[in-house]
Amino acid sequence: NAGVTQTPKFQVLKTGQSMTLQCAQDMNHEYMSWYRQDPGMGLRLIHYSVGAGITDQGEVPNGYNVSRSTTEDFPLRLLSAAPSQTSVYFCASSNRDSYNEQFFGPGTRLTVL
Amino acid sequence: KQEVTQIPAALSVPEGENLVLNCSFTDSAIYNLQWFRQDPGKGLTSLLLIQSSQREQTSGRLNASLDKSSGRSTLYIAASQPGDSATYLCAVVLHSSGSARQLTFGSGTQLTVLP
Numbered sequence: 001n002a003g004v005t006q007t008p009k010f011q012v013l014k015t016g017q018s019m020t021l022q023c024a025q026d027m028n029h030e031y032m033s034w035y036r037q038d039p040g041m042g043l044r045l046i047h048y049s050v051g052a053g054i055t056d057q058g059e060v061p062n063g064y065n066v067s068r069s070t071t072e073d074f075p076l077r078l079l080s081a082a083p084s085q086t087s088v089y090f091c092a093s094s095n096r097d098s099y100n101e102q103f104f105g106p107g108t109r110l111t112v113l
Numbered sequence: 114k115q116e117v118t119q120i121p122a123a124l125s126v127p128e129g130e131n132l133v134l135n136c137s138f139t140d141s142a143i144y145n146l147q148w149f150r151q152d153p154g155k156g157l158t159s160l161l162l163i164q165s166s167q168r169e170q171t172s173g174r175l176n177a178s179l180d181k182s183s184g185r186s187t188l189y190i191a192a193s194q195p196g197d198s199a200t201y202l203c204a205v206v207l208h209s210s211g212s213a214r215q216l217t218f219g220s221g222t223q224l225t226v227l228p
């Protein structure tokens with residue numbers, strides 16, 4: 001199993017550009033989520049999904065969109081990038097069979113100029 | 114609002130020592146507690162998960178305990194090695210988070226094991 005994979009590893013954007021951060025898992029987990037990690041702020045939940053076709057907002061959803069068309073994939077879209085979105089983004093997944101132990105991907109480091 | 118505190122913020126020990134990392138949380142209505150390791154520039158690696166009904170979990174040289182009534186968890190690392198050097202994060206999921214299963218993280222303990 002590859003576990004949770006994320007692409008790209010690094011990305012530099014200009015203010016106003018859009019992009020999609022990719023996340024995939026091969027563990028058949030029903031639950032997937034996106035966090036951002038910022039110095040002094042820790043990790044904060046952006047959006048999450050409890051299954052294909054079902055998504056909901058977390059603590060800091062503004063400026064981000066998600067969709068879940070398959071169990072495996074959970075992309076995060078930045079609609080119009082802002083410098084405040086400079087951060088490290090992590091995708092995570094879990095399921096009830098493993099008592100909701102959450103597994104994280106390697107992260108995407110995003111810089112918005 | 115749930116707050117998670119980790120003390121100390123940084124710890125440096127010589128190789129071979131046993132050590133304890135501390136985590137405290139303000140809301141005891143937790144669903145579970147998870148300990149992670151994060152290496153510089155890397156993702157989070159899950160170390161141990163403790164369900165709210167459990168008192169401890171063990172994996173190799175690691176032992177995590179949970180005392181919900183006092184709002185505390187400890188991560189015990191036996192016979193530390195330089196390869197254990199990393200930031201250790203604890204995180205809790207509250208029952209009230211429902212389907213969000215939102216992890217509330219502490220700020221971490223940065224561990225350095227000296228050869």
